[in-house]
Structures are given as structure tokens and as C-alpha cells.
Amino acid sequence: MHWPGGYGDKRIEELSRLLTVSFFAALFASGIRLAIPIFLAALGEIVTERGGVLNLGLEGIMLAGALAGFMATYYVEQSANASLLPLAPWVGIAAGIVAGMAMGLIMAVLAVSLHTDQVIASITLVILGQGITTYIFRQQFGSLTARITGFETLPIPLLSDIPFLGEVLFSHDIMTYLSSLILIATAYFLAQTTWGLNIRAVGEHPAAADTSGINVTVTRYVAVLIGAGLAGLGGAVLTVAQLGIFNENITAGRGWIAVALVIFARWRPGLAFAGALLFGVANALQFRIQALNLEVIPYEALLMLPYVLTILVLLRKVNKSEAPAALGTPYVKE
């Protein structure tokens, strides 16, 4: 068909530029990468919520982890000692986890010890995270554009040479590989260890746990701290392993998406990974299409994609029995 000078030709041409194997390989590879920070935060939140505490403050915790990770890496890299250089990103990752746990401690004191309303306590955490990271970043770096090297890409020998799959699965930085181990470890922890059982028990029926001799307060602290540590890790991965920079509000809603993912995943670690991939690929897609500079879809619309997806995900009817029964309820001994 011919439409002289028509719009149709252009569209077909654009689409054919899109649909190549290398396009999809790059799309999925970057989808996985983009999924990791959200996934880690959602995984942490699953542990926390299984313990009966609703921590909506992931956005703030991720920001704290992102800045702590960035700054720790930056200062180690800037220190003259070259032998420390390979350690720098690891210091950053550790700092991110610690910063996340520090935020988690605030949440735990408010929600577990003081029985504060958990929604309000965790929203305080978001505001605190946004405020404090902005303040520290501006105070330390001002308008300076600071960069860190962070982790290098670490293609796995042989495996990364497999066509297509090699690029998608085996050409990432170390944190991406480690995340799959963290997934397995967390799922195993919840299902097979005494502490995992205790956490699930205090989330379902704290009084039963209490009468069985489990310290509900301590167990919930642990659940909140693990969750916040993982969210902090997610933030640190974003800056240290992926972007190499820090901006104000660099997480751009990832913490909130992670909260939504937990519901989508029905509080199961494996499903959270799948859900995070969905968001990652959607996000990657919007980057790619932006880069291709297509005229048919305005890039502003593509920017919405992950957020629209969040809304769609939340439309799924959640069966109430899937949520931990004591979620969001402080435990007060009668």
C-alpha cells in the first residue's frame, strides 16, 4: 500500500526499527537491572509485613540508603589510598544497609514499642528521608556534580556468550547476581527457620506467639529491621551499582511501587521478583522508546508507564485472607 508522504510509512519504519533481537535483549537486560532496587525493597517489606508491621516508609528508607551508599563510596574513592578502591562500592552497600536499618529503628520504636498508628509513622519516615537526604546532599555537595565509579559490569565467563540469554541474564553487575541469592535466602529464611516461623506467627496471631513464649516485640523489631535493611540496600544498589550519581528524590517513587508490589505478590518473595521484573521491563521500555525518539508516542506518556502499571496492579482484587491477619495492628497485651 502506498500513502504518498503518509504517516503509515513512517510508523511501519519505526516499528521495524524496534522489533529486533538485539532490541529485546537490551530491553530485558535493562529491565532486570531496573527491577533490582524495587525488588529488594519489596522483598524487605514482605518480611516486615509478614511480621505484622505495615511500613509504608520504603521511599524514605530507600533514599537514605541511596545517599548513604553514594556518599560512603564517594569518600572512599576520593581517599588517596588506591588499594581501597575496589572496596569502595562494598563500603557503600554496607552503609546503605546500615542507613536503612537506622530508619527502620525509628519505625520500630514508633510502631512496635509506642503503638503509634503505622500509616502515620511510616509516612513520617518518607518525609524524614526526603528532607534529610536533600539537606545532607546539598550541604555536602552543593551544585557540584559528583560521580562515583561503583561496581563494574561483571559478565560471567562463557555464560555471557550465549546468544540473547547471555546478554539478558549474565552481563550484569555483581549486585544483580547477589539479589537472586538474597531472594532464595529470604524465602528460605521465612519458610524454614525458627526466626522465620516466629516472624510469620507474630504477623498472623501475636497473642498465640506470645503464649508460646515468643517475644513479640523483639520479633517485630527484627522483622522491621530486616525489611528496612533490604530497602536501604535497594537504595544503595540504585546509586552505587547502577546510576553512579545522587539527586534529590532519586528514587522517584520506587519505594511506593515496592509497597504496591507486596500486595501484587500476595506477600510471597518469588512473586515479588516476578512483579518487579514487570515494572523493570516497563520502565526499560519507556527509556528505549524515548531514546528511539519516536514521534508517535509522546515521551511524557511513556514516563507514566510504571505508575500506570502500579494502578493496574492494585485493581486486582485482594482476598483478605492472603494478607497477614495482624498486619498494621499493634500488639497490646490484655
Add this chain to the structure above:
Amino acid sequence: MSTHSLTQPIVHMQGVVKRFPGGVLACDQVDLELYPGEILALLGENGAGKTTLMNLLYGLYQRDAGHIYLRGQPVNFRSANDAIAHGLGMVHQHFMLVPTFTVAENMVLGQPSPRGPLLENRRTVAQRIRQLSEQYGLKVDPEAEVWQLSVGQQQRVEILKALYRGAEILILDEPTAVLTPQEVDELLIILRGLADDGRSIIFISHKLQEVTSLCDRVAVLRDGRLVGTVQTAETDRHQLSRMMVGREVLLRMTKQPSAPGKVQLAVRDLHVQDNRGLPVLRGVSFEVRAGEIVGLAGVEGNGQRELEDALGGLRNVEQGQIILAGQDVTNRSPRDIFTAGLGHVPSDRYETALLADFSVADNLVLETIDQPPYTRSGLLNRTAIADNAKQLVKAFDIRPAAIDAEVGNLSGGNAQKVVLARALSHQPKLLLVAQPTRGVDIGAIEYVHQELIRYRDEGMAILLISTELDEILNLSDRILVLYEGEIMGESTADTADVETLGLMMAGTRVD
């Protein structure tokens, strides 16, 4: 028994005092002795301090004064874990089982595992559970998830859990409240077997019959004080009830034969779903006539709550019809149903009937607050609201007689009187009363029962939903039994016997 003077008590509580914040003295200088191999009943009304006393023994509360000796040694349990480690086990009234866990997971919860941080091998645990359940006739599947089990089975899991943790002293808090008569019999046999095996049991109850048939000795509590301890063999139910209440109680209501009039409520082939979308009422049909009390018996969770909700307009009817005073009210709004003539005394007083932080006066006009005389030209008429309250508080003897008191501060019995007063003040065609005496002290129970019979005699149609079989037998002219959403059969007040009702409550159809 005289042998007791020779043996040392396994548990000895001496002068135990517990005061709750706010000054309530829940236990006042209580002395209690439990001997090895005996079943001791702890008898008392709701709020007499039975559960508090046992929570003190079990380490869930800390006592303010007094001593507790275990096998002669003074003990001071800081937590349930301490108590468990010393061979105590408690079966709580509300089961302390995690519904989404398997039986085996519930057993090992809070127990140290031989595999360190990893949970103990599933098969080993299951094996040990099977062994225990065979030994004591407590049959359960270790791999079943608790929510799938019946209430009776869940209770067995609770007992097994205590035994699994090596309990020699078992405390059971009102264990029969949720069971059918047959399940009660089975439980009593199991408990007797455990006592014969040398375990000591404290059996908390307010049911005289079980206490006299099961227990060796009875300790009676009233208002936090120990009234006395008697040998079961040397007492009778009348003496016990006198000790429990402080005066003689009418163990059976006397009432005139009913004179049923026209049909005020007709339920036809009613189908309703529960919150999970599963069918919970499956073709229920019955009628209630003016001047009669129809009692709906059954073990809790067989569709009573959903039937109550459907009749009150709080739950969607999938199929079938509800005709109230000649008017089809199926799937109409609660307001329409109220206008058609329903007086509702809900089973969950504080969830569906009352606003706990509102005053007695406001609660007494909740349904009609928007109508004259309480509202005129969009403004509340405080005088009319207060007048109504004064009149009802007086007529129903609501205490304290302060119309400004917050309902949440009233006792269970007085809160129930507020609900009843409000429902009756609208002169309903049909009075729907669900679990009217739950959490209500015995004096108020008598009052509520007398009121219900009085209104019946005046020609009101009353549907009584209750899990207390005694209450059903005392009040009803006709008795229906609900089991898994179906009516199992009907009997009249004169012909009803506990045996047959029990069979129906356990799912046997009797015509």
C-alpha cells in the same frame, strides 16, 4: 479426699493479688492448691477473676502480691515461656493457634529446634504428634492447616500442643464453650484419661453440670475473691450456684405456654455467602409468629452470624426471600427493614449496635436521631433526646443511671440493656436477638430473659439466635438447629432433649 493432706500440692498459690490499672481488683488474696492427678474446677461468673488468676499462674501477668509455689518451690514466672519450661500448659478460651500454620508448625512454634536456626525436621515432629495423639485419643492430622479444622479438632490441637511441650499441669479456660454436647463428652473422657495418667488439671468453667460431673474439687471465685473450695462429692449444683452468685438463681425460667398469632417473619429458601464468597446459608426456611420465641441453636460458625446479617440487611441475599410483617424486605437497606418493623439486638454489641464513645442518651436514639422529635429543622433537640434516655434508663434499670455516661464505660450487662431498650422502644414487629447474654453477668442474664418472655407474652414475635443451649432451652417455644447453613430439624420446648439437639448440632438430621 483425705489423701490430699498427705501429699504435697503441685501448685500452691498463696494470697495472690492482682490490681489492674484503673484500680480494678481482679484477684484479692486468693489461695489455691492443686494436687497431683486431680481435676480442680475453677468456678465463677464472667469477670470473677478466674482467667486473671490463671494468667498470673501462667506468667502472662505479674502479681502485685502473694506467693506461688510449684512442687514446693517458690516460682516467679516472667513469661509464658518460663511457665512452659516448668511443665505448665494452658488452653485458652480463644485458641492460641495460628490459623494459617499447620498443626505441626503450631506445635514447634516458640520451641527450640535441635537443628539450630533451622526448623526441626517435619517428619520427626509429625511422628511425635501421632504418638501423642494415639496415646491420649486426640486424633489430628499433623499436616493439616489449622483453619481447615473444626473447632473441636482445634481444641484437641491446643491440648496436644501443651502435651507436646511436656505439660504436667494443664489449665483449660472454658474449654466447652464452643463444643457440641457430644464433643463435650469426648473432651471430658480425654481429660479424665490425662488425670488418671498423673497429670493435674485446672478446669475453668461457669457451667455447673460439667463441673460436678468431671471435677474432683471445686474452687469458687466471686468478685476476685475465693469464696471456698469444696469436694464435688460433698456438694450439689444449688450450693455451687449460691456460692458463685451469692444468692439462689432460677436455674429454669417459668413461663406460660405460648399463644402464637400471625406470621411476622417468613424466611424462604435463603441462600447467603460468607466473606470469602462461599455459600454459608443453603436453603434456610422458617417462620416466626407473634407471641412466640423461636430459638435457633447451633455451634458457633454454622451460619448464625450471616443469617443475622441477612435479616438485618447487612449482607446480600443470593437467593430466597425474607418477609417481615407481610412485607418483602429481601436485600432492602437496614433502614427499610427497620421501618418495616425489625428490632435488632446484634450478637456483636460494640461492632454493630453501639458507638462506644457516644453517651447512653445518644446511643438510645441512633436509629431515629434524624426524625422528630429528636431532630427539628435540621437541629438536634437535646431535651427530647435526654427525656427519651431518662425514661428508658429508668424503665430498663440501666446502671449507672447517668444518661451522659459513655456507653463504652458500661458493664456488658448494662450495655446490653441499652441495646435492648432501644430495640424495644420502637415497638418492633419482630425482635431479632443474637447471643443476648454473651459477656453479660448472671444477674443481667436473668433480667434479659425475663424481659424477653414478658414481651413474648405481650404478643411480640422473637427470634433468638444463641450458642448457649441452656438459654435456648429456657426461653424458646420452638427450637431450630442450624448446622453448616441448613436447618437440621425442629423441636418444641416440651419435647426437646439435649441428646437430640446435640445430634442435630453435630449434623445429624432429625425429623
